[in-house]
Amino acid sequence: MSLATPKPEDPPPKTSPSPTTQHITNPSNSPNKPTILHLGDDIRWNHELYAELRSKFHIERSYSMNREEFKAALEDKRWGDFVGMYRPFWNTGGEMGNWDEELISLLPKSCEIYASAGAGFDWVDTKTMADYGIIYCNSAPACTESVADAALVLILSTFRGIPWSFLAARSCSPSRFADANQNIAAVTHNPNGHLLGIIGLGKIGTRVAEKAALACEMQIAYHDLARLPEREDALRKKGIEALWCETLEELLREADVVVLATPFSGQILLGHREFAQFKNGARLVNVARGKLVDEDALVEALESGRLSAAGLDVHANEPYVDPRLAKRENVMVLSHTAGASVESHVGFERLGMENLLGWFGEGKVLTAVNLEEVRGRRERRERR
Template sequence: MADPTNTPMPPGTPAPASPVLAASVPDYAAALPRPTATKPRVLHIGDPVKYNPETYAAFSAQCDIVRPSTPERSRPEFIAALREQRWGDFDAIFRPFWGTGGEMGAWDAELIDLLPASVKVFASAGAGFDWADTKILGERGIIYCNSGLAAAEAVADFAIAMIISTFRHIPWCISAAAAPATFQDCHSRATASSHNLRGRVIGVIGFGNIGQQIAARCHHGFGMAIHYHDVVRKPVALEATVGAVFHDTLEGLIRASDCVVLCTPSGNKVITAETLGWFKKGGRFVNVARGSLVDEEALADALESGGIGTIALDVHAGEPAVSPRLLKFVGERAMLTCHNAGGTVETHVGFEELSMRNIMAVLAGGDAITPVNTHYLKREPAAGGGL
């Protein structure tokens, strides 16, 4: 799947505060070793930092930042540079933006095997990490950190709009206003298939930070019943905050839900011909996770047969191309967007900040803030630090 691209920032956009990060991330800059002749070296791939000058000042004072040129980031030249050790024995890799820094393509064995043994941490913008082999990185002792924490609020907000759309046919109501005939048709027919959200069951697949924020909005804002499925059940106290009901099987969750929201990391397909058969007749489906988790041909079959009533997809298997079969349902039964859920100015501020904070934490001898592959590490991360 292609690199997801969030909303680009216009030049000169001011850097707003990031309340989530400000409240939850310690100041690791003070814990870094003081400047010496052999400062930790960080390979910075992509554009310069834009939104967090104070954090970057501390980051660059404590670390030797090396930023490859744009030509050096093309895969052939990047590989050549790693082989000849052009950037020396660097300790960390820093990618603060989605729009740049990925020109070398997938971080697979070919690239990872060329990294110097000194590398301890790879911190990147974005919640997804399907473009990096985190298992191989972990086996090399490299902690991979994503920035999903910074995107959670934006994704949850966007997901609510998509959930509402599946119950109220928002795209149809918007597009039909263009002409009197379609206006009247929508005014007459949309009512017969639209429903209030209160009392409906929202089924959340993946009850991490984003899933929990979606659940809180649905429960407290719209009076929906919260059901969820995850690989590990959450603490009872956490469930109680939204009255969440845990299902130990995916089938149980889907069969109980009026609308299913997919919030899991990348991995094996979750929505398939089999799982689509568990949906209530005319059920609703929302995807703010990864397009690769959905069998889009099977989803189109379910829409055509009427097994699925309405969908809202922000992510697609072949981005930037969208399934032609699914495009046929745009309007009355489908809301299709362009991987926009996490794309806000505040998210980009947080991506940049959190990536720097992760590297500073690890290089200071502490724990990473948002690691995703510690279960693959052959060596344990250093003691200390913490969330």
């Protein structure tokens, strides 16, 4: 069965269409319209919105192809002078690998925008895209709820020794079961009253703060590139005080558990030096990017007791998981699935189309990553 065709017994969820959505039957796909290159699989849920996109654009499809095939197709202008690209899912349409200058330089000069699924963009050189005048849009808001839920699961796992208990029961060994049953209470804690330190108070970080404070009665602190008074005010209206830590060292020194919810900028954020600054017995949760953490340093911090536990949705060398971490009873490991839910995928699909329609309709996008850089480049070019 095609991925685009839901099973009769498992219908797709009903979603509210975008305010701009129109119901269009038999939309034209005339090649005289501006062209959008659709990367990867068919859409699965937002069919009315896709019909609106097709009514305004000629849709070309690349489906799935490797990097060399994709480069050759661009060099041959197989899809013509397309004005935008659309990738509705994170696990398809990305087989060409990293979007670096080698790939970006082959895009037609007509290309203005790349609307893609997913929150992270460490695989895209957004600065080089801006240099070529291309806006890159991610879809981070669509997975905010799912990632925040997963972060809460990992926070709880680090306080309550969930991996130890789970692995003992999963082993079907009576002795391991008895060991966990009899000894886990002496070394685990309830999270309420503890300080949660969030690195990156964006949409996801803010939602993690809300869930942890309201559901688990945790105190909240955060560190970001700059203080975010508007985020603090939004949390305060919900009865949550978020303490601003001007330096990363201050946050690490005070937090009982640290959650990484910040984009990867190409550099390790937590290494040997930073782990030495953690409060003794603190915990680490990573729902951002695995490459933010030096895994050798993390293993050392766990072995020394500087960290008492960790919860990792992401890993430095995916799809490979460091066995030194995976085998530990005080580390919960997931398969980069924090944002993976039907609701996230519906939102990714919808938000990408809304970005395309908004940009070419009103000159506005909802989730641009590098828009200011693109504008700066255009202004410099106009002044010449």
